[in-house]
Amino acid sequence: MVAWLKRMLSSLVSRRRIARDTGPVAFQTLSKEMRELAEIASRVWPDEPSFQSRIKSIQEEMDQLDELTAKPEFRLLPLQKRVELRESLLHSKTQLMDTVSTAPPPTTRPQ
Numbered sequence: 001m002v003a004w005l006k007r008m009l010s011s012l013v014s015r016r017r018i019a020r021d022t023g024p025v026a027f028q029t030l031s032k033e034m035r036e037l038a039e040i041a042s043r044v045w046p047d048e049p050s051f052q053s054r055i056k057s058i059q060e061e062m063d064q065l066d067e068l069t070a071k072p073e074f075r076l077l078p079l080q081k082r083v084e085l086r087e088s089l090l091h092s093k094t095q096l097m098d099t100v101s102t103a104p105p106p107t108t109r110p111q
Contacts, residue, residue, distance in 0.1 A: 022082035024069040030089045031062040031069075037096045038062075044103040058096070 020026065035058075042055045068074055 018079070018083070022079060022086055024074055026086070027069045027074075027082075027089070028066055030086070030093070031065045034089065034093055034096065035059055035062045037093065037100065041096060041100050041103075044100055058092075 038055045038058045042052060045051050
């Protein structure tokens with residue numbers, strides 16, 4: 001009986017965590033972070049037109065994601081699709097952070 005209760009409690013905690021991680025608020029938070037990172041990245045390499053266009057497309061996609069999460073239909077998406085979307089966003093966020101961290105210094109003179 002105790003083992004069954006532990007399994008049920010563990011299952012409930014797991015489902016609540018997944019629901020929190022794939023809810024509209026979580027996606028809106030991630031999109032806000034992505035937009036902020038994109039803004040930082042655009043300042044790091046202002047003279048790269050191809051990079052600036054990629055940053056612009058990231059910002060537009062985050063705007064679309066915000067619009068999608070604001071609609072009630074977002075919750076009707078299958079859980080697996082929302083999990084995949086979240087993983088994709090986290091991967092993109094990591095790549096963007098790596099891009100920002102590998103930026104060349106603004107001057108060649110040591111500070």
